Amino acid sequence: MTDTPTPGRFGRFGGRYVPEALIPALEQLDEVRQKAAVDPDFLDELDRLHRTYTGRPSIITEVPRFAAHAGGARVILKREDLNHTGSHKINNVLAQALLTKRMGKRRIIAETGAGQHGVATATAAALMGLDCTIYMGKVDTERQALNVARMKILGAEVVAVEHGSQTLKDAINEALRDWVANVDDTHYAIGTVTGPHPFPEMVREFHKIIGIEARQQVLDLTGRLPDAVIACVGGGSNAMGIFHRFIEDEGVRLIGVEAGGEGIESGRHAARFAVAEPGVLHGAMSYLMQDEDGQTLESHSVSAGLDYPSVGPEHSYLRDIGRAEYRYATDEATMEAFRLLCRTEGIIPALESAHALAGALEVGKELGPDALLLVNLSGRGDKDMHTAAAWFGLIEEAR
Amino acid sequence: MTAIGTAAGTAEVLARCKAEGRAALIGYLPVGFPDHAGSLRAMTTMVENGCDIIEIGVPFSDPVMDGGAVQRAAGMALAGGTRVADVFDAARTVREAGAPPMVMTYWNLVLRRGVARFADEFAAAGGAGLITPDLIPDEAGDWIAASERTGLDRVFLIAPSSTPERLAAVTSQCRGFVYAASTMGVTGVRATVGSAARDLVERAREVTDIPICVGLGVSTGEQAAQVAGFADGVIVGSALVSTLFDTDLEAGLERLAALTRELAAGVRQGQAQ
Numbered sequence: 277m278t279d280t281p282t283p284g285r286f287g288r289f290g291g292r293y294v295p296e297a298l299i300p301a302l303e304q305l306d307e308v309r310q311k312a313a314v315d316p317d318f319l320d321e322l323d324r325l326h327r328t329y330t331g332r333p334s335i336i337t338e339v340p341r342f343a344a345h346a347g348g349a350r351v352i353l354k355r356e357d358l359n360h361t362g363s364h365k366i367n368n369v370l371a372q373a374l375l376t377k378r379m380g381k382r383r384i385i386a387e388t389g390a391g392q393h394g395v396a397t398a399t400a401a402a403l404m405g406l407d408c409t410i411y412m413g414k415v416d417t418e419r420q421a422l423n424v425a426r427m428k429i430l431g432a433e434v435v436a437v438e439h440g441s442q443t444l445k446d447a448i449n450e451a452l453r454d455w456v457a458n459v460d461d462t463h464y465a466i467g468t469v470t471g472p473h474p475f476p477e478m479v480r481e482f483h484k485i486i487g488i489e490a491r492q493q494v495l496d497l498t499g500r501l502p503d504a505v506i507a508c509v510g511g512g513s514n515a516m517g518i519f520h521r522f523i524e525d526e527g528v529r530l531i532g533v534e535a536g537g538e539g540i541e542s543g544r545h546a547a548r549f550a551v552a553e554p555g556v557l558h559g560a561m562s563y564l565m566q567d568e569d570g571q572t573l574e575s576h577s578v579s580a581g582l583d584y585p586s587v588g589p590e591h592s593y594l595r596d597i598g599r600a601e602y603r604y605a606t607d608e609a610t611m612e613a614f615r616l617l618c619r620t621e622g623i624i625p626a627l628e629s630a631h632a633l634a635g636a637l638e639v640g641k642e643l644g645p646d647a648l649l650l651v652n653l654s655g656r657g658d659k660d661m662h663t664a665a666a667w668f669g670l671i672e673e674a675r
Numbered sequence: 676m677t678a679i680g681t682a683a684g685t686a687e688v689l690a691r692c693k694a695e696g697r698a699a700l701i702g703y704l705p706v707g708f709p710d711h712a713g714s715l716r717a718m719t720t721m722v723e724n725g726c727d728i729i730e731i732g733v734p735f736s737d738p739v740m741d742g743g744a745v746q747r748a749a750g751m752a753l754a755g756g757t758r759v760a761d762v763f764d765a766a767r768t769v770r771e772a773g774a775p776p777m778v779m780t781y782w783n784l785v786l787r788r789g790v791a792r793f794a795d796e797f798a799a800a801g802g803a804g805l806i807t808p809d810l811i812p813d814e815a816g817d818w819i820a821a822s823e824r825t826g827l828d829r830v831f832l833i834a835p836s837s838t839p840e841r842l843a844a845v846t847s848q849c850r851g852f853v854y855a856a857s858t859m860g861v862t863g864v865r866a867t868v869g870s871a872a873r874d875l876v877e878r879a880r881e882v883t884d885i886p887i888c889v890g891l892g893v894s895t896g897e898q899a900a901q902v903a904g905f906a907d908g909v910i911v912g913s914a915l916v917s918t919l920f921d922t923d924l925e926a927g928l929e930r931l932a933a934l935t936r937e938l939a940a941g942v943r944q945g946q947a948q
Binding site: 291294295296297299300439449456457459460554556566569570 | 735736737738739740742746750753758759782783784785786787788808809810811813814831832833834835836837838841845856859860861
């Protein structure tokens with residue numbers, strides 16, 4: 277049994293580090309999703325939802341006034357913020373909700389950090405008539421109160437998780453506990469490219485449409501491929517989604533931007549690759565922020581969606597083989613990039629996506645005016661107005 | 676593979692219990708709870724009052740398989756500065772008290788120390804083996820090799836959801852015993868231990884001769900007796916842990932001793948029922 281490679285490995289990363297109780301559900305999910313991937317009925321239904329519900333294909337927007345601050349490079353945004361529910365998350369959720377019904381399950385659960393995945397899941401549940409429970413760290417329910425209300429209005433139950441650091445990782449812990457107890461009738465729609473196999477691969481497959489569309493759109497607009505594709509990386513689903521179609525394009529740099537928080541030396545960050553130590557969390561082997569004993573360290577970021585101590589295993593693999601590179605943007609640099617896009621282009625990005633913008637400002641200056649950069653604008657910033665207003669002193673509250 | 680544990684392992688104890696016509700009592704407590712010294716005294720108390728095997732828990736920051744009681748205890752242990760290496764102290768203490776010490780640990784703590792190093796250190800401290808709730812045999816190549824080399828028992832889990840193929844695959848990789856989760860869910864006290872546990876044990880018996888110990892949900896002597904009627908061992912965690920909450924240590928240890936005696940009497944009634 278140990279001589280054969282386990283499914284779902286990306287080099288040494290990935291795998292299935294979960295209780296035996298969940299193995300049958302993971303095997304069922306893997307079988308159902310593989311059948312669906314070649315089933316015209318499933319693909320047609322998903323395509324119809326993309327076109328008539330989500331609003332795909334999402335457009336691209338060239339942002340010259342922003343790009344003037346990026347060394348004069350051309351900068352093109354992939355507008356996942358314009359999707360229904362306001363982020364890329366809906367791509368994955370609609371597909372997993374369809375799979376939930378195919379498996380004969382009537383309930384869907386999810387974790388959420390910023391609330392984007394929770395809102396998307398609650399939306400899909402409402403659309404398809406599924407019961408829905410969303411787990412969210414208590415700290416995150418406070419900094420994303422508006423999204424909590426959105427999920428409730430959509431009919432979901434929202435559970436504020438008060439264990440541990442009360443953020444995304446603790447929400448995942450609680451969702452896993454729910455799943456083990458209710459796996460007969462419940463699907464756990466993991467919101468990013470992590471977790472036990474087949475989640476990392478499956479979620480990437482459901483998001484790869486981002487890169488497929490964007491590659492053609494950039495070719496149509498500019499007649500060439502971008503020099504770099506830039507995306508923020510929390511768990512890493514929007515990044516895998518836009519990277520995947522470009523992996524074979526050797527001349528295209530793939531650049532992930534992690535949350536640098538208050539700086540690496542402060543210890544208050546979520547820059548897993550800045551430390552780069554492998555470990556197991558939530559079912560997958562990947563790079564992990566951990567102490568000497570292997571206890572998970574608490575991450576920090578101004579953006580709840582990047583506030584996670586591990587990262588999707590395929591990212592760790594792409595880094596190890598040198599195909600993708602990872603850098604980080606601090607809270608400070610991110611908020612400046614956030615404000616810059618608002619002021620120069622009239623687009624309010626999610627704080628998560630603002631990390632990618634901060635990365636683009638750096639990369640543009642490094643590559644100069646001949647460079648063409650494609651940036652995944654993974655979400656819109658309406659949900660972050662409270663944080664931004666406090667940060668910039670626009671309302672009477674200490675930041 | 677049938678159970679052949681080492682002379683110092685759990686197989687010998689389980690065989691002795693079987694010869695006595697009863698199930699074994701396996702008690703769980705996290706090291707460092709309520710504090711380091713207190714946890715060592717508590718484990719000794721559990722052995723002296725009738726636990727045949729001790730499962731030493733290692734507190735982990737993200738205990739996804741645990742319910743409220745064990746989460747709370749692990750949190751207290753971590754807040755008190757408990758380190759992974761403390762498990763070796765606990766192993767020596769349990770061994771001196773006269774029971775085989777097993778360690779129950781989330782896998783990243785072993786990975787981080789190094790699988791071979793952890794196995795060597797635990798064996799040197801008198802440890803009997805590892806119970807690995809988030810490691811399936813498919814991912815356990817390094818650990819199986821270390822276990823073969825050191826003679827430590829390796830206990831994987833089976834669950835009510837396990838298919839016949841998985842039951843066969845998992846039990847064939849166990850040594851010492853297999854841990855049968857009585858229910859789909861996390862650790863914690865339950866009012867009843869349902870029929871799922873009996874069904875699971877019966878299904879597992881069809882594919883293995885290895886002793887089968889049942890955990891999750893047992894809290895009383897009556898439940899222990901019920902489970903002892905069909906299992907080779909009864910594993911109790913949250914109920915024992917809970918005796919040490921919200922009390923001074925001496926009073927807690929008395930409660931712990933009393934519950935252990937009740938459970939020990941239970942596993943001796945089971946076979947007679």
